[in-house]
Amino acid sequence: MTYQGVGASGGIGIGRVVRIVQADLDYSGVSFAGSEAEKERFQRAVEAFCAKTQEMAESMKTRVGEKEAEILSGQIMMLSDPFLQSQVEEAIDSGLCAEAAVDQVCGNFIEMFSSTGDELMGQRATDVGDIRTRMLELLLGVSTMRAAEAPAGSVLVAADFTPSMTVGIDKEKIAGIATEIGGKTSHSAILARALGIPAVLGVPNISKLLQDGQSVIVDGSKGIVLAEFDEHTLAEYEHLQQKEREAKRQLDAYRDCPTQDASGNRFAVYANIGKPEDAQAALEYGAEGIGLFRTEFLFMDRTSLPDEEEQYKAYIAVAETMAGKEVIIRTLDIGGDKDLPYLHLEKEENPFLGHRAIRYCLSNPEVFSVQLRALLRAGALHKNLKIMLPLITGVEEIRAAKELIETCKRQLQKEGAAYDADIPVGIMIETPAAARIADLLAKEADFFSIGTNDLTQYTLAVDRGNAKVEGLYTAFHPAVLRNIRDTITAAKQAGIPVGMCGEAAADKKLIPLLLAWGLDEFSVSPAAVLATRKTISEWSAQKSLATAQGAMELSTASEIESSLESST
Numbered sequence: 001m002t003y004q005g006v007g008a009s010g011g012i013g014i015g016r017v018v019r020i021v022q023a024d025l026d027y028s029g030v031s032f033a034g035s036e037a038e039k040e041r042f043q044r045a046v047e048a049f050c051a052k053t054q055e056m057a058e059s060m061k062t063r064v065g066e067k068e069a070e071i072l073s074g075q076i077m078m079l080s081d082p083f084l085q086s087q088v089e090e091a092i093d094s095g096l097c098a099e100a101a102v103d104q105v106c107g108n109f110i111e112m113f114s115s116t117g118d119e120l121m122g123q124r125a126t127d128v129g130d131i132r133t134r135m136l137e138l139l140l141g142v143s144t145m146r147a148a149e150a151p152a153g154s155v156l157v158a159a160d161f162t163p164s165m166t167v168g169i170d171k172e173k174i175a176g177i178a179t180e181i182g183g184k185t186s187h188s189a190i191l192a193r194a195l196g197i198p199a200v201l202g203v204p205n206i207s208k209l210l211q212d213g214q215s216v217i218v219d220g221s222k223g224i225v226l227a228e229f230d231e232h233t234l235a236e237y238e239h240l241q242q243k244e245r246e247a248k249r250q251l252d253a254y255r256d257c258p259t260q261d262a263s264g265n266r267f268a269v270y271a272n273i274g275k276p277e278d279a280q281a282a283l284e285y286g287a288e289g290i291g292l293f294r295t296e297f298l299f300m301d302r303t304s305l306p307d308e309e310e311q312y313k314a315y316i317a318v319a320e321t322m323a324g325k326e327v328i329i330r331t332l333d334i335g336g337d338k339d340l341p342y343l344h345l346e347k348e349e350n351p352f353l354g355h356r357a358i359r360y361c362l363s364n365p366e367v368f369s370v371q372l373r374a375l376l377r378a379g380a381l382h383k384n385l386k387i388m389l390p391l392i393t394g395v396e397e398i399r400a401a402k403e404l405i406e407t408c409k410r411q412l413q414k415e416g417a418a419y420d421a422d423i424p425v426g427i428m429i430e431t432p433a434a435a436r437i438a439d440l441l442a443k444e445a446d447f448f449s450i451g452t453n454d455l456t457q458y459t460l461a462v463d464r465g466n467a468k469v470e471g472l473y474t475a476f477h478p479a480v481l482r483n484i485r486d487t488i489t490a491a492k493q494a495g496i497p498v499g500m501c502g503e504a505a506a507d508k509k510l511i512p513l514l515l516a517w518g519l520d521e522f523s524v525s526p527a528a529v530l531a532t533r534k535t536i537s538e539w540s541a542q543k544s545l546a547t548a549q550g551a552m553e554l555s556t557a558s559e560i561e562s563s564l565e566s567s568t
């Protein structure tokens with residue numbers, strides 16, 4: 001059986017299905033067994049909850065940190081609170097089964113905590129929500145498999161992989177990923193690529209079609225998932241997997257050499273990262289710098305905002321790992337498909353066009369300035385950090401952000417704290433508006449980085465995460481290419497550096513165009529650094545210019561893509 005989806009992270013994964021599906025928490029079939037019996041069931045579930053949570057807290061303490069572990073211990077305290085317990089018992093006395101009583105009481109608490117609008121209370125609401133789900137699972141005897149708990153050799157299958165689910169994944173254990181939702185540049189796809197895990201997204205109903213424990217092959221290059229295959233197919237795929245490993249070994253020759261084209265012109269290949277630990281992998285893969293640190297991942301998988309000290313530690317860790325190499329840190333880019341439940345962001349009709357990224361940060365200066373202060377302080381050590389602002393559409397946004405940066409500098413000065421007074425402030429060009437006024441923006445920004453993932457989505461009005469319109473999502477569209485070309489030209493004219501941190505920077509077919517236009521820095525996922533450097537080395541200046549010229553004379557994405565296909 002072959003299931004077709006979108007190949008979102010290349011490579012072949014062979015393993016057993018582990019479905020990540022929220023267990024059914026419907027308790028309408030549970031009947032009331034009398035007050036005493038229900039109270040006893042409730043108490044047994046409380047005991048099991050506390051024991052399991054204690055275990056999780058201990059593992060969290062060693063794996064992640066003390067602070068995160070405290071959040072879990074806090075949940076034990078909340079559930080053991082005599083007031084909450086008496087409320088549940090009262091609800092049981094009124095004739096509700098334990099499930100209904102827990103649901104009702106937790107629901108009341110959530111409503112009370114969220115109605116205050118206070119951030120701390122909002123976090124409590126998130127915690128009670130988590131307690132309710134896990135208590136209902138215990139009472140109903142069902143469990144939800146969590147991605148971080150999957151055993152070695154697992155192929156994770158889910159309706160969707162939210163970025164926060166992907167964060168807990170141990171890449172050594174996960175052979176592949178298959179989901180129902182998501183496209184090539186959705187954040188789950190980017191994370192899968194960063195982890196080097198083969199992934200096929202957007203396969204209709206895949207989490208219902210496959211069973212736990214079933215053997216499957218994920219072919220991330222072709223975008224297919226195979227189940228119930230014969231010995232011959234398995235042998236073929238094992239052979240392909242072997243060849244892939246061999247090709248990876250051959251790329252090693254490009255690890256320690258400079259990035260240059262066949263004519264000797266110098267370029268740079270940087271890496272995109274999501275966690276401080278990824279910087280080490282980036283170095284091992286031969287990255288010459290970090291072109292995009294997506295800091296929003298520091299804010300995910302937790303129940304409150306990281307404070308200045310925690311952020312400072314994360315940024316300084318990357319600055320130190322990269323030891324003098326350039327590190328571009330993007331400020332908080334939430335909204336769109338990246339939610340932070342504890343912030344209780346308002347649900348929006350069109351989140352990708354809504355109150356996200358720089359817009360959120362500028363209207364929440366108390367959140368933004370914590371990050372800016374941490375960045376300014378971390379920049380003081382090696383002077384190798386740069387601040388990058390996401391989703392810029394106009395000059396006012398850069399000015400407002402820079403004003404806040406100046407205010408933070410003045411505060412730090414007063415406090416006698418060390419900071420980088422000259423930290424460069426650049427912007428992402430990821431909206432058509434920014435590309436169109438790149439000349440104006442270049443007067444205000446110290447550098448550009450082209451975010452083709454969003455630039456393609458916004459230029460073509462195609463949701464980057466929607467498999468239904470995947471066919472329309474292409475960076476080869478002449479409108480997207482013109483936006484890229486004009487942005488690079490504007491940067492060159494203004495004399496500021498220009499990089500690209502969208503996924504297109506690693507596209508073998510697009511690289512000659514980017515070389516011809518003079519892109520300075522290609523920032524790609526760590527696993528793609530060597531292949532990108534190799535491709536760059538294969539193009540002479542003359543050949544890339546001719547290729548770019550030829551491509552830009554064509555009128556459609558498919559004509560351009562096939563012309564580039566045949567010249568590579």
Ligand code: PEP
Pocket residue numbers: 190292294333430450451452453454455501502503
């Ligand atoms: C982009 O939009 O191209 C980009 C690099 O940012 P993100 O994928 O995080 O939106």
Ligand code: MG
Pocket residue numbers: 390430451453454
């Ligand atoms: Mg973006």
